[in-house]
Amino acid sequence: QVQLQESGPGLVKPSQTLSLTCTVSGGSISSGGYYWSWIRQHPGKGLEWIGYINYSGSTYYNPSLKSRVTISIDTSKNQFSLKVSSVTAADTAVYYCAREKGVGATDYWGQGTLVTVSS
Amino acid sequence: EIVLTQSPGTLSLSPGERATLSCRASQSVSISYLAWYQQKPGQAPRLLIYGASSRATGIPDRFSGSGSGTDFTLTISRLEPEDFAVYYCQQYGSSPETFGQGTKVEIK
Numbered sequence: 001q002v003q004l005q006e007s008g009p010g011l012v013k014p015s016q017t018l019s020l021t022c023t024v025s026g027g028s029i030s031s032g033g034y035y036w037s038w039i040r041q042h043p044g045k046g047l048e049w050i051g052y053i054n055y056s057g058s059t060y061y062n063p064s065l066k067s068r069v070t071i072s073i074d075t076s077k078n079q080f081s082l083k084v085s086s087v088t089a090a091d092t093a094v095y096y097c098a099r100e101k102g103v104g105a106t107d108y109w110g111q112g113t114l115v116t117v118s119s
Numbered sequence: 120e121i122v123l124t125q126s127p128g129t130l131s132l133s134p135g136e137r138a139t140l141s142c143r144a145s146q147s148v149s150i151s152y153l154a155w156y157q158q159k160p161g162q163a164p165r166l167l168i169y170g171a172s173s174r175a176t177g178i179p180d181r182f183s184g185s186g187s188g189t190d191f192t193l194t195i196s197r198l199e200p201e202d203f204a205v206y207y208c209q210q211y212g213s214s215p216e217t218f219g220q221g222t223k224v225e226i227k
Contacts, residue, residue: 096163
């Protein structure tokens with residue numbers, strides 16, 4: 001059973017960089033055919049796709065965030081990471097890491113972590 | 120970007136009733152790339168349907184998906200107490216992937 005777990009600071013100051021890591025267990029992040037995703041949910045709102053990365057490091061980002069987002073992968077640690085630069089209060093959200101398997105959609109999700117942007 | 124519009128915003132029903140949720144896309148979605156998720160308070164979304172009509176692993180057969188092109192439907196044949204939640208559709212065939220705004224199914 002694949003499990004994903006987000007980790008990182010719950011509070012980030014405005015203009016700083018938000019950094020989160022997702023640790024994958026129960027399966028190898030190096031397996032082909034999967035996209036390792038970040039999705040966020042503003043408080044009381046819907047879901048927003050941030051982007052994903054595959055095992056070879058190819059990335060795809062939401063254009064609305066592309067200039068501020070970097071997703072990276074560390075296959076030796078079975079982890080992938082998210083960085084969002086120049087954060088504002090509008091970046092306050094629950095951040096989920098997840099696994100997408102192409103036509104099979106996003107089948108495994110982390111529990112989510114709330115990141116608040118505030119001074 | 121493909122905009123997904125879900126209706127109704129809220130559906131008030133009783134256990135045992137049938138729920139019909141709609142998801143309309145601003146442009147055609149590949150039939151293989153439309154999914155439905157269920158989300159309960161404080162929990163991550165759970166995949167119900169992928170490829171418009173295929174049930175995910177472990178999903179009861181009272182959940183079914185249908186549709187093509189720009190119009191898709193999630194049907195819950197007989198609502199169980201645990202089905203009261205928010206439901207999202209998602210298209211994942213065009214970048215950026217997008218979600219609908221959600222339909223809340225509440226107890227009447």
